[in-house]
Amino acid sequence: MISICLFQEKFYIWNAEDACRVREEYRIVGSLVGCLPRVPMQNLQFGLPLQLMKEEARFLVEKGFARVYDNTNIPPPSDTDKESFTENRKRIYEEQVEACKTNKEEQFERNFPRILEGKKKKRMEKATLMGSVPADDSDLVAEIEEELRNTQLPELPLEASSVQIHTACFHEKQSRMFHDGWTISMTGREELEYRIFSHFWEKGYFLTRGGKFGGDFLVYPGDPSRFHSFFIVVCLEHERPLSAMEMIRMGRLGSNVKKTVVLCSVDSSNEVFTVSLEWSKMS
Amino acid sequence: MASRHLSGEELLQHIKFIKHRPELPQRGGFKEYQPDGSWLQNKRLEYFYDERRSVLLEERVQKISSLAIGEWDEKHGKVLVKKSGKFWKNLGHVEDGKQLLFPEEALFLIDEGVMEVYRGGVPLSVEEAYSVLLGSKVPLEHYQAFAHLCRLGYIVQRFEKTLTAFERQTGLDENSKSNRKKSKKRKRQTTDAADVTSKRSKDGSVSLHQRGDIPCDSDAVTSEGRVEEGCWSVDLVKTADSVTNEVQVKVECAKDTQKEICGEMSNRENLKSSPAQLLWDFDSIEFPDISKETASEIVLKRPPSHLLPPGVEIAKPFYTMTIVRRDSTRKHRSTSNAVVCGSSARNWAEYKKMFLDKSEMEHLASSPAAILWTGEVTPLVRPSHAVSTGAILSRLRAFGRLDPIHAAESVNCEDDAHQSQIVYNVYLPDSKFRKSSPGSPSVCLCVDRQGVRSPSFVDLCRSLTECPRDSTLMWAVVDNGDVAFYSFNGVDLPRDESFP
Numbered sequence: 001m002i003s004i005c006l007f008q009e010k011f012y013i014w015n016a017e018d019a020c021r022v023r024e025e026y027r028i029v030g031s032l033v034g035c036l037p038r039v040p041m042q043n044l045q046f047g048l049p050l051q052l053m054k055e056e057a058r059f060l061v062e063k064g065f066a067r068v069y070d071n072t073n074i075p076p077p078s079d080t081d082k083e084s085f086t087e088n089r090k091r092i093y094e095e096q097v098e099a100c101k102t103n104k105e106e107q108f109e110r111n112f113p114r115i116l117e118g119k120k121k122k123r124m125e126k127a128t129l130m131g132s133v134p135a136d137d138s139d140l141v142a143e144i145e146e147e148l149r150n151t152q153l154p155e156l157p158l159e160a161s162s163v164q165i166h167t168a169c170f171h172e173k174q175s176r177m178f179h180d181g182w183t184i185s186m187t188g189r190e191e192l193e194y195r196i197f198s199h200f201w202e203k204g205y206f207l208t209r210g211g212k213f214g215g216d217f218l219v220y221p222g223d224p225s226r227f228h229s230f231f232i233v234v235c236l237e238h239e240r241p242l243s244a245m246e247m248i249r250m251g252r253l254g255s256n257v258k259k260t261v262v263l264c265s266v267d268s269s270n271e272v273f274t275v276s277l278e279w280s281k282m283s
Numbered sequence: 284m285a286s287r288h289l290s291g292e293e294l295l296q297h298i299k300f301i302k303h304r305p306e307l308p309q310r311g312g313f314k315e316y317q318p319d320g321s322w323l324q325n326k327r328l329e330y331f332y333d334e335r336r337s338v339l340l341e342e343r344v345q346k347i348s349s350l351a352i353g354e355w356d357e358k359h360g361k362v363l364v365k366k367s368g369k370f371w372k373n374l375g376h377v378e379d380g381k382q383l384l385f386p387e388e389a390l391f392l393i394d395e396g397v398m399e400v401y402r403g404g405v406p407l408s409v410e411e412a413y414s415v416l417l418g419s420k421v422p423l424e425h426y427q428a429f430a431h432l433c434r435l436g437y438i439v440q441r442f443e444k445t446l447t448a449f450e451r452q453t454g455l456d457e458n459s460k461s462n463r464k465k466s467k468k469r470k471r472q473t474t475d476a477a478d479v480t481s482k483r484s485k486d487g488s489v490s491l492h493q494r495g496d497i498p499c500d501s502d503a504v505t506s507e508g509r510v511e512e513g514c515w516s517v518d519l520v521k522t523a524d525s526v527t528n529e530v531q532v533k534v535e536c537a538k539d540t541q542k543e544i545c546g547e548m549s550n551r552e553n554l555k556s557s558p559a560q561l562l563w564d565f566d567s568i569e570f571p572d573i574s575k576e577t578a579s580e581i582v583l584k585r586p587p588s589h590l591l592p593p594g595v596e597i598a599k600p601f602y603t604m605t606i607v608r609r610d611s612t613r614k615h616r617s618t619s620n621a622v623v624c625g626s627s628a629r630n631w632a633e634y635k636k637m638f639l640d641k642s643e644m645e646h647l648a649s650s651p652a653a654i655l656w657t658g659e660v661t662p663l664v665r666p667s668h669a670v671s672t673g674a675i676l677s678r679l680r681a682f683g684r685l686d687p688i689h690a691a692e693s694v695n696c697e698d699d700a701h702q703s704q705i706v707y708n709v710y711l712p713d714s715k716f717r718k719s720s721p722g723s724p725s726v727c728l729c730v731d732r733q734g735v736r737s738p739s740f741v742d743l744c745r746s747l748t749e750c751p752r753d754s755t756l757m758w759a760v761v762d763n764g765d766v767a768f769y770s771f772n773g774v775d776l777p778r779d780e781s782f783p
Binding site for chain 2: 005007008010012014016017019020023024031032033034035036037038039040041042043044045046047048049051053071072073074076077081082085088091092093094095096097098099100158159160161162163164165166167168169170209211212221222223225226227228230
């Protein structure tokens with residue numbers, strides 16, 4: 001079951017695996033809103049959390065794929081949390097020290113012949129300067145070897161070790177308040193948008209928000225990263241009169257971006273009604 | 284679900300990986316038209332999904348030496364900085380000698396991976412930080428707009444309404460800005476307020492001895508502890524009583540400096556906010572009242588010696604002076620000017636205008652078209668206006684240039700709840716940026732959710748009055764995490780070139 005976090009009336013997925021599953025298995029796109037850990041200071045690609053539309057979250061809950069938990073009030077850490085945190089920090093520091101040590105030892109072994117040569121040369125030079133050249137240099141070699149083996153390799157100081165800033169909540173014992181089903185209220189407008197969202201989803205499309213194109217949703221035939229959207233969906237109340245200006249505005253916009261504008265509403269018999277606008281020439 | 288815990292080895296590997304400046308994951312490359320079930324398409328999609336998964340699984344890793352540390356203060360709703368970092372140049376403020384960060388600033392630093400904020404002895408994860416730091420006080424949209432701009436390198440600070448409509452209208456905001464910018468030299472101040480006061484008083488007495496050029500380049504610290512630049516003269520005025528005696532004694536030797544003090548004082552609006560102890564206590568200085576209609580004599584008392592220039596002494600304790608009044612009822616010799624003189628002209632310009640008007644009306648009255656000029660409704664354009672096309676057009680102009688302040692004031696506040704508030708001041712990325720004197724922001728930003736009614740004309744005017752003259756007013760509209768920026772720019776409609 002995917003866990004969806006609710007905070008300030010917005011829905012987030014904090015777990016990376018869930019964020020991937022929700023797109024690959026359930027055709028829910030959402031949008032990433034956090035800094036990307038590897039390159040934080042740019043706005044082309046984002047990282048976790050994945051923010052979901054209200055329609056997307058409700059859809060996942062009603063289909064039984066996910067459940068919502070409230071993140072409005074997080075209690076302060078308990079004593080067990082503090083203990084496990086300190087232990088964890090200690091553990092990762094020790095692991096890093098070990099790993100560093102093994103690394104250094106490996107490096108030392110690899111470069112040992114070179115180091116030996118270098119030291120021998122230096123000693124010989126010093127000896128010739130002083131005037132006493134030893135006859136047998138095997139003793140010298142043994143001496144240097146002994147010296148090198150006994151030198152301690154420097155340990156990794158705490159300051160140079162690294163720590164992790166966790167993305168999702170890491171307290172193991174944290175009890176989450178899961179909602180039972182969908183309990184968040186929606187306005188009439190939101191209900192309408194939800195109906196239309198489900199309608200297009202059932203047909204096998206991917207949907208995202210359409211604010212940038214002057215509509216409510218953008219409808220893609222496949223994953224948004226691989227395909228361009230076909231439709232700009234505008235949700236309207238069935239009885240709402242539509243002026244000519246509005247139709248022209250939408251029609252123009254659609255034809256300029258090579259997408260079809262689809263006007264959707266829910267009629268009196270609770271059926272979803274869709275109609276598309278097409279720019280046609282009379283010549 | 285709990286987050287991943289990286290082992291020591293993984294941490295070291297990650298640090299090495301980051302050192303080699305990893306690339307951004309590909310955004311999908313060129314796009315296909317529609318799915319055709321082909322193997323190649325599926326392969327590409329699979330590759331995209333795999334890359335996405337591995338990128339999302341990466342965690343934020345930082346060396347302890349370059350990690351800043353903060354602590355969440357629940358009571359004040361701010362983060363106390365325990366160990367600072369490079370960010371301090373552009374973010375954060377000082378209060379009571381402590382370095383503090385606003386919630387959105389701290390959250391951004393956690394998100395960026397350069398700071399750890401502790402709460403109850405345990406550092407907050409990013410998920411917890413969203414809930415704990417933002418809470419219910421800072422809306423998510425505000426944070427998203429803030430983070431978007433910070434990632435691009437802009438310097439974003441919270442907006443504080445300091446400009447009144449009057450200041451904006453008369454351009455006083457520009458004046459104060461230029462005053463601040465004049466003092467370029469900054470002395471290093473400690474954050475401890477007490478230390479600074481004593482330093483200030485020392486400065487006050489020292490600089491007085493320097494006669495001649497009085498440099499306007501010392502700093503004054505206001506009661507909140509924020510370092511503010513200003514003229515040294517204001518320093519003197521605001522220092523404690525213990526210094527005033529010292530000051531008064533020395534005032535006698537420097538007559539010119541005193542005049543300058545008073546001159547500077549009148550220019551500074553900041554004095555409004557501080558209870559300045561004036562050098563001249565006007566309550567105790569007596570001025571003779573020469574306005575009394577009936578009095579023919581007034582008594583001038585000798586002023587106290589500390590107000591007199593050096594070396595001047597007044598012999599008698601008081602003097603009497605007779606007043607000669609002009610008889611306002613006496614009639615002047617009548618000329619055509621006299622008729623205009625009797626009417627209400629407040630200054631020479633008005634008088635001149637009225638006089639010209641009068642002479643023109645007389646001329647028109649004697650012309651063949653005199654009938655036009657009698658009665659209540661008269662033509663808009665007079666023969667004298669026929670100087671250029673532009674002059675005639677300006678008389679016929681139905682509307683003038685918009686003055687947003689007047690527009691805002693003329694409409695009553697009906698719908699205050701929907702008014703967009705300016706949330707942030709945005710400054711361009713600048714290595715010379717100083718938090719203490721940021722100057723005018725290049726953009727004043729309002730943040731709204733998608734779906735909220737767009738600002739009406741009146742809202743726009745009201746927001747413009749709060750915005751300094753040389754800043755652009757912009758709206759950041761957040762649509763499910765996607766931020767777009769909009770602004771309304773004034774446009775000058777073309778006018779007749781001949782109009783001066």
